[in-house]
Amino acid sequence: MHLKIQSFLLFLCMGLSTCTFAQESTKTTLLAVANDNRLLQYYENGENKGPSIEILQAILKEAQFEAKVEFMPWARAFSTAKDNPNTLILSMIKTPERDLDFHWLIKVSSLTRVFISLASKPENYVENIQQAKQKLTAVVLGSASYNELISQGFSEQKNLYIVPDGELVVSLLKNGRIDLVYDDPRNVRNILDQLGKTDLAISYKKISPEDERSSYIAINKATDREIVKRLQQAARKFEKTAEYARLLIK
Incomplete structure (x- = not known):
């Protein structure tokens, strides 16, 4: 009987832990910054549009996160993403210099x-x-x-x-x-x-x-490792879909 009680308590704790993390994931709101580019991402009639936006939304949904998208001039978008954890940036060309400050989540275009x-x-x-x-x-x-x-x-x-x-x-x-x-x-x-x-x-x-060149959705390197991990896993999963192949700008 004592062993059964221990097993039940262990199962209950694991369940509560999973639920707590799921709740925290839902509550975690990230910031995504970008400059307006009609080929990739843009704001029109009250909506964020473009293939990069759709890719972002897909991996956020899979990772169970939400992100507020803000459009701004490129220099401000870059400095905002570079200086703030939990901040994504859309359609940034990958360079060795930027590796110091960002994790590269998923490719969005060839250019x-x-x-x-x-x-x-x-x-x-x-x-x-x-x-x-x-x-x-x-x-x-x-x-x-x-x-x-x-x-x-x-x-x-x-x-x-x-x-x-x-x-x-x-x-x-x-x-x-x-x-x-x-x-x-x-x-x-x-x-x-x-x-x-x-x-x-x-x-x-x-x-x-x-x-x-290639451009990516990237995230500030100081972002909590668990958030980055979930986004990376979501990105790898989405990369295998026909929808990703359709959205990828080549």
Whole structure:
């Protein structure tokens, strides 16, 4: 009889522990930050939309967490995610430097980075970094593109025009204020179309493997390990689904 009572108490404790953790999981609200990008994630008519949002929602549901999504300029989104535990960031290009501050949960897109000019201004077309250094290139502050170009010897004093968001970058190109943008051609084309410039052609060199990048949903590395673990497990499970294959931007 004594053994049966012990077994029952052990079972009861395990059950209570599981229930308590489930309740804590439900109560845990994370913050997810992102910049507006119509190809990946954006806010429209009171709703968060885009394939990256859907991927985020799927892994949160599987992990039994909730997240408040906030859109903001890239530099602020990055610093917010970098400085605050329990904070996710959407569609961030993976780089070795960022490994120090983030866990990479799941890939959301394959993209490229090339120098893009207006077809109507052939004098601005470039094939390589050295040629681009002779032009004025617009990039988003704190972005992977910004960091890449700085590491290659570009500077705001010589050949960089720094702005807070991608739409302004493309607007500057459209208006002839700068010579080049360093971005994904699909993103530039999409923004031009949104701006009503569907007939404005762009030029860029043939894309090669060295131009390819990947972006991810990542989370601040100081986040509680159990939260990270559950999100990672949820991400691995979702990666095996047909829905993920549909949402992944290639």
